[in-house]
Amino acid sequence: MGRYIARRLGQGLIVIAGVTVFVFVVTRMVGDPVKFMLPLSATVEQRDARRAELGFDRPIPEQFVDFVGDLGRLDLGDSTYVRNTPALEVVFDYLPRTFQLVALGMVVAVVCAVPLGVFAARRPGSVADRTLTTLSLVGLSVPQFFVGFVLLILFTVRLQWFESGPGPWTKNLVLPAICLALPAIGRLAMVVRSAMIDELNTQYVKVAKAKGLSQTRVVAVHALRNAAIPFVTLFGWEVIRAFAGYTVVVETVFNWNGLGFMAVQAIQNNDFFLIQAIVFVVAVMVVVISLLIDVSYKLIDPRVKLS
Amino acid sequence: MSLADASPGTGETLLEVDGLEVQFFTRRGQVRAVNDVSFSIAAGETLGLVGESGSGKSVTAQALLGLIELPGRITAGDVRWKGESLVHDAAATLDRVRGREIAMVFQDPMTSLNPLFSVGAQIAEVLRRHLKLSRKAARERAVELLDLVGIANPSQRAGQHPHEMSGGMRQRVLIAMALACEPQLLVADEPTTALDVTIQAQILDLVADLQDRLGLAVLLITHDLGVVAGLCDRVAVMYAGRLMEVGAVDALFAEPGHPYTVGLLQSTPRVDEVTERLVSIDGAPPDLVRPPDGCPFAARCPLAHDTCTHDMPPLEAHEEGREVACWSPFAAHV
């Protein structure tokens, strides 16, 4: 097991390396980060000065070496939006609030999706099933920012049950969490449904029934546990997708000041180093979560050989 | 001495199948997999249900315990266990009977066990459900059962998962699981088809042995006539969803009545005869979506005549203990 983790970490490092190289190449070579950093009115001299200051006028390979060296020291530059604070520190300041959002959102998603999927799977093709399937499709078709606005309009503007912006989770996190969860519920419910349909058709489930086990036990213990395998994969991807992008949209709509919100602020304020830091940290998180998913297989499925 | 030599169990009738009909609803049409099938099994006796693939024997077995799932349904007839129906308003009865009074061993040992749970846990599960044993007691009994079915190192094996075992061993586990609550009827659906010939023999000996010890009634479903001859008291021959002939094993094999049975017996190669060509019955089973009006075997039967293609012959008692569904069965020709 240890060897497996080491190997996956190695693969993860390659991914992180890939992301960093990509970001580096793109930011230094494709666009002009200095143009991005300074206001439009800056003069050419000001730009050149800034460029020299940051070392962006040196040959690319030299820059890259410096870049990697800085990374090693965990120095990702200083944020300009949040004055005089290392970019990495800013990231870690805002990360916890995004964690909260994703945590609550994913809890809501799982709690809703699993029962829905199981219920739909018991009688595939029935009216209940087709309704649930269509609802799931609706859930994952509606754009999140629109759902967010609808929720905002209904529950904060008109009914005033909740508020937007940062605040205690009961008043401010529920709506964004629901908003984040909605397409996830759609996708996860479909996965649970199809996995459960497959499971309920297996021979061992039939054997379990023949043994006289209660329907509850057959479904909840035999079928569900096996269905957990594809579910965990998809669930992991939902978490990754949330961190890697959905939180940006949801946090913006609800003014929830987590990392996604900061990402937009950073871009709007031309804070190059902060954006770079955010991208880097998120890439690392994605790698870690992937690894956790893979490891969790072993816990569920004794057949898996991780070598 | 094989069990077939002893007198067949003359205990009470445990299982009665009465005009059972099972249909499957597919895009191509309705398939009548089991058509007006009736038979009974008494305590302690072994009934073999024989037929080629697609004859409906597995479906019959599954229908007994209410295991037919969509797109299939029991559309007519009844199954009675000790007088109680297992088909109509049967939820409570089935709950009580499944795994406890009637147990089933399925065909494919590779897929019949849940890969995620240990073998011991899956046996213990039945014990805890029906006999309300404690975890510890169930675990111990599971080990005993594994020993009973001839698995070496039972306590170690109990903690293993199905993928760590061979096919033969898994089949033994399935048998152990079925016998856990000491049922009165064991329904074995092709218990040896998926196994090696040598393992087959072992498993069959095991079943016979357990039968002796436990006084079990057995419904053995198979396409292998040799297995039937070795293990069964009576045999029922199925074709295209219908029963063609039922009778005591030795008598039926010695003097078969139905032309199909004759064909089956002739086409079974014998080790002690030198034959140059394998005999087979010409033709193929009928399409069950549009079953013929008359006898389903008529198209392939060398003795068929007009009535055969129009009217289905009823399953009639001929001599003692023998029923044949044929307008001109062999005995009449003798």
Next chain:
Amino acid sequence: MSATDEHTASQHEEDEATEAEDALFGRPFELSGASTPRGLLGDLARDKLGMVSLVFLVLLALAAIFAPWLAPEDPNGGDLSNALQSPVWHGGEWSHPLGTDWQGYDVLSRLLYGARTSLFIGVAVVAVAGSFGILIGLISGYKGGRVDRWLMGWVDVQVSFPGLLLAMLLIALVGGSVLSVTVILAINGWMVYARMTRGVALTVKERPFVEAAEMVGCKPRRVVLTHILPNLTSPLATLAVLEFARIILAEAALSFLGLGVQHPTVTWGLDIARAGDHELFGNQWLIVYPGILLSLTVLAVNLLSSWLRVALDPQEREKKFAATATAGAEGAGTGV
């Protein structure tokens, strides 16, 4: 693009995982006589949701194509004196059937032109990403060996990129426009096609007839064209449609964040953002109209793809039939 990456990739990866597990016990990608065009249309007629979706999309596409003739006025025209007129059913005039926004822009025109942008980008990205992805997948699957490992390694790495964030960064640097959004979404989205194509290529490659063809001296290109491509159409169709839905959402999200298509190009995402900023406490219908249209479009595409998936796979069709035919007969007389 891992952010708004959807049903597509997940469904496909799920299929892939199942296939790998079954070790080719699962269904090979083979069209076994299920899909004559007439047969397909017949199936569609029976699936009402699918039919409605298709009709809706066709109408939308037509509206988008003919927008310049259908729109009451230039979406960026209109003056403040016309601001905030109500839609017709609230007492507005027919010159602005859906009313105007606070800048005097005609809502209907903006919806129509927005459809053009969204549908165009969707088609363009699918075409570009699809072509590139299929090419890579074919090379990877057919050649195998080191080439395969490297290419798939690249796919694996890129798949793990935080898609939306990178897209945001790129567009911020390069500037938002229909072209940049298309290119960047394509860069982020070709991997699914590559993986799927590679899967098909691998399956087909194993078949004896391919070996035979090679022994006879058929050039690789011929093998690819005659054997692999036909088996590709079915899964590709389903995938492309799903991706199309995903791209529409992705573009809308980017535009919503101000990092996609820019004014004066019209897109629904941008309109939702502007209205959200301006009219959250006021004329909320200005937020809702583009949102509903966007949702309906994506929903229609998803419904269509869902139907397509069943229609192109004979096993799925059988299952569906079995389910609906006996839905009324559940559990009759069989106990549990």
